[in-house]
Amino acid sequence: MLLDIRNLTIRTQTSTGLVNVLDRVNLQINEGEIHTLVGESGSGKSLIARAIMGFLSPRWQVTADRVWFESTDLLNLTPQQRRNIIGVDIAMIFQDAKSYLDPNITIGEQLSEAVLDRDLTGSWWQRRGQRKQKVITLLHRVGIKNHADMMQSYAHELSEGAAQKIMIASAIAHRPKLLIADEPTSTMEPATRQQIYRLLAQFHARYGMSMLMISQDLGAIMPQTERISMIYSGQLMESGAADALLTRPHHPYTEALLSTSLYRQAESEPRTKLPTLAGVEPTLQHLPIGCRLGPRCPYAKPECINFPSQTKLRDHHFACHHPVNLED
Numbered sequence: 001m002l003l004d005i006r007n008l009t010i011r012t013q014t015s016t017g018l019v020n021v022l023d024r025v026n027l028q029i030n031e032g033e034i035h036t037l038v039g040e041s042g043s044g045k046s047l048i049a050r051a052i053m054g055f056l057s058p059r060w061q062v063t064a065d066r067v068w069f070e071s072t073d074l075l076n077l078t079p080q081q082r083r084n085i086i087g088v089d090i091a092m093i094f095q096d097a098k099s100y101l102d103p104n105i106t107i108g109e110q111l112s113e114a115v116l117d118r119d120l121t122g123s124w125w126q127r128r129g130q131r132k133q134k135v136i137t138l139l140h141r142v143g144i145k146n147h148a149d150m151m152q153s154y155a156h157e158l159s160e161g162a163a164q165k166i167m168i169a170s171a172i173a174h175r176p177k178l179l180i181a182d183e184p185t186s187t188m189e190p191a192t193r194q195q196i197y198r199l200l201a202q203f204h205a206r207y208g209m210s211m212l213m214i215s216q217d218l219g220a221i222m223p224q225t226e227r228i229s230m231i232y233s234g235q236l237m238e239s240g241a242a243d244a245l246l247t248r249p250h251h252p253y254t255e256a257l258l259s260t261s262l263y264r265q266a267e268s269e270p271r272t273k274l275p276t277l278a279g280v281e282p283t284l285q286h287l288p289i290g291c292r293l294g295p296r297c298p299y300a301k302p303e304c305i306n307f308p309s310q311t312k313l314r315d316h317h318f319a320c321h322h323p324v325n326l327e328d
């Protein structure tokens, strides 16, 4: 297993006291796997990504039984381990690529900085030549043919798709074992999104790179996704192989999201008419007790004020007192 997260809890102080924004979340990613984390806006997806990277400010209290990357504890990295792992073995790309690129230096200079010294050999001028060559190769890998123009460009001159490609080039410069992609295509046109997905799929196939993809919509996930985890209001609702979860979800939340997502519309004949969820995700000041889906769940019963433990059916996990689609 590449990444093993058990009972990750993230607390913060709100006007109504200390709350578990993230509530005992498990997430496991196998080597070479594309795992997609799906949930509505505000459900805690970026907090998980930032906790893995160690990017959370001290106002967030992070605890877990384990957050392991291979055999390293990511919550207690030594400075040396941090330099070796974060940004190298684990890289991250974001939604708004342009705002993460440095506006003051050219794309060529930014990508040069992403090339690791340890990948270069020889005298300083040999290394300089190698560095430039590596930048050109990176640009070609992400599908940018006119490398000379691109290397002279500044971030503000790029389209959103091109900026995301540069961010990907920068992230893959170190051939990370795990790439975390936090809604990298959510504001893109479907055609550009497909282009970025194809690119990521190529790197996945070429380097065996594992990926944690983050998405708001089950209808806009990478087709190569092998496993999906569903998060709602900081609680992990369901996790399983993509095929099983998309065709036979066991959690009411997944069932409802499937009925509203583009995923269904893409199919010629929806199998059943599924209920959609009324209402909105709760705010941090008013988190429901127990299963946080309760106020919006069509199956909610009094026992739902206790958060259900995870049920495991082979490698399909779900946390619900009244799971759906269980009959044969």
Ligand SMILES: Nc1ncnc2c1ncn2[C@@H]1O[C@H](COP(=O)(O)OP(=O)(O)O)[C@@H](O)[C@H]1O
Pocket (backbone or CB within 6 Å): 021, 039, 040, 041, 042, 043, 044, 045, 046, 047, 048, 284
């Ligand atoms: N910088 C912040 N300040 C205050 N609240 C935040 C901040 N970042 C996230 N939150 C809150 O934490 C919760 C989870 O946020 P986030 O992980 O960004 O959700 P997602 O990525 O799923 O949209 C939300 O309720 C959000 O309002």
Ligand code: SF4
Pocket (backbone or CB within 6 Å): 252, 253, 291, 292, 293, 294, 295, 297, 298, 299, 300, 301, 304, 308, 319, 320, 321, 322, 323
């Ligand atoms: S535990 Fe209860 S409220 Fe939560 S999803 Fe299941 S039935 Fe609905």
Ligand SMILES: [Mg+2]
Pocket (backbone or CB within 6 Å): 045, 046, 047, 182, 183
């Ligand atoms: Mg987010």
